[in-house]
Amino acid sequence: MSARTPCLLDGKTLAQKIRLQLKERIAHLQPKIGRPPGLSVLMVGDNPASAVYVRNKERACQQIGIVSKGKHFSADTSQQELESVIAELNKDEEVDGILVQLPLPNHLDTVSLLHTIHPDKDADGLHPVNLGKLVRGESGLRSCTPAGVMKLLAEYDLTLNGKKAVVVGRSILVGKPLALMLLEQNATVTIAHSRTQDLAAVCRDADILVAAVGKPEIITEDMVKPGAIVIDVGINRLENSQKQAKLVGDVAFDRVAEVAGYITPVPGGIGPMTVAMLLSNTVQSYSNYSK
Ligand SMILES: NC(=O)c1ccc[n+]([C@@H]2O[C@H](COP(=O)([O-])OP(=O)(O)OC[C@H]3O[C@@H](n4cnc5c(N)ncnc54)[C@H](OP(=O)(O)O)[C@@H]3O)[C@@H](O)[C@H]2O)c1
DSSP, X not given: OOOOOOEEOOHHHHHHHHHHHHHHHHHXXXXXXXXXXXXXXXXXXXXXXXXXXXXXXXXXXXXXXXXXXXXXXXXXXXXXXXXXXXXXXXXXXXXXXXXXXXXXXXXXXXHHHHHTSXXXXXXXXXXXXXXXXXXXXXXXXXXXXXXXXXXXXXXXXXXXXXXXEEEEOOXXXXXXXXXXXXXXXXXXEEEEOTTOSSHHHHHHTOSEEEEOSOSTTOBOXXXXXXXXXXXXXXXEEEEOTTOOEEEEOSBOHHHHTTTOSEEOOSSSSHHHHHHHHHHHHHHHHHHHHTX
C-alpha cells in the first residue's frame, strides 16, 4: 500500500479559536450581567489523572475570564456532604456551571449525584434532562466530548448526511450521546461495543469511524476504509521502559494515518475540544442568566 498523507483534524488550534471567541463573548456580556461567569469543578480524592484534568480546566477558565470555583474533597467524603454542596451551588447566583470530575471513589453513587445538579448548570451535559433533550433533538447543554467531536467535523466542513458512521464504545459519557448527535446530522449510525462480533468488519464499513473505548491502539489499519474520517477519543496513559508516561489513543495512529482520509491526533485532537465545549456550556448558561 502506498503511503498517504491524511488531513490532520487539529483540535488544539480549533479549541484556541473557540476560547478566543468565548473570551470576547464574556467581555461583551459582563457589563450587562454585572459579574463574570463562574464554573465550579468538584473533585473527590486524589486520582492523579483527574487532578491533571481539573488543573487544565481551571487554567482554561482563568484564561478567558471564567471564575473557577474549584472544590477538592477528601476520598472519604460522604454522598450526603457532596449533595448538600451541590444544592448550595445550585442556588449560588455566581455559579453558572457545576461539574463533578469523574470517576468518583467507589462508595459514592455517581448517577444520583449527577442528578442533583440543576439541569441549567449542568456544564458536562450529563443530566437526564439534557440527555433527554438531545434524544428529542431539542437545544440544551450537550455532553462536552461528543459536542467537541461534532464541532471539529463541522470546522473541516465534513458533512455527514447519508454517510455511514460507526461509534466504537457505548458509554453515557461519549458513545451514546455521540451516536445521537451523528444521527441528528443524518448519518447512518452503528454503535459497536465489547460484544460486537467481527469488530474489524463493522469498522471497515464506516465513512466516519469514532473510537471511544479506552484500549490503546485497538483500531488498526486493517479496520479502516481507505479515505475514512477517523476520530480518536481514547486517552490511554502508557509507561515506557524508563517509566516515562506517554499518552496514546485508541487508534494506532501511524499505521491508520496511511489509510485514513482524515484523522485526529492524541494528544491535540478531541482532548482540547472537550475543554473548549465545557467553557462553551458555561458561557451558554451565563448568557441565559441575562435573559
Ligand atoms: N478526549 C477526551 O476528552 C475524553 C473524554 C472522555 C473520555 N475519553 C477517553 O475515551 C475513552 C472511552 O471513555 P468512556 O468513558 O466512554 O469509557 P467506558 O465508559 O469505559 O466505555 C468504553 C466502551 O468501550 C467498549 N469496549 C470495551 N472493550 C471493547 C472492545 N474490545 N471492543 C469494542 N468495544 C469495547 C465498552 O463496551 P461495553 O459497553 O460492552 O462494556 C464501552 O462501551 C477512554 O480512553 C477515555 O479516557 C476521552
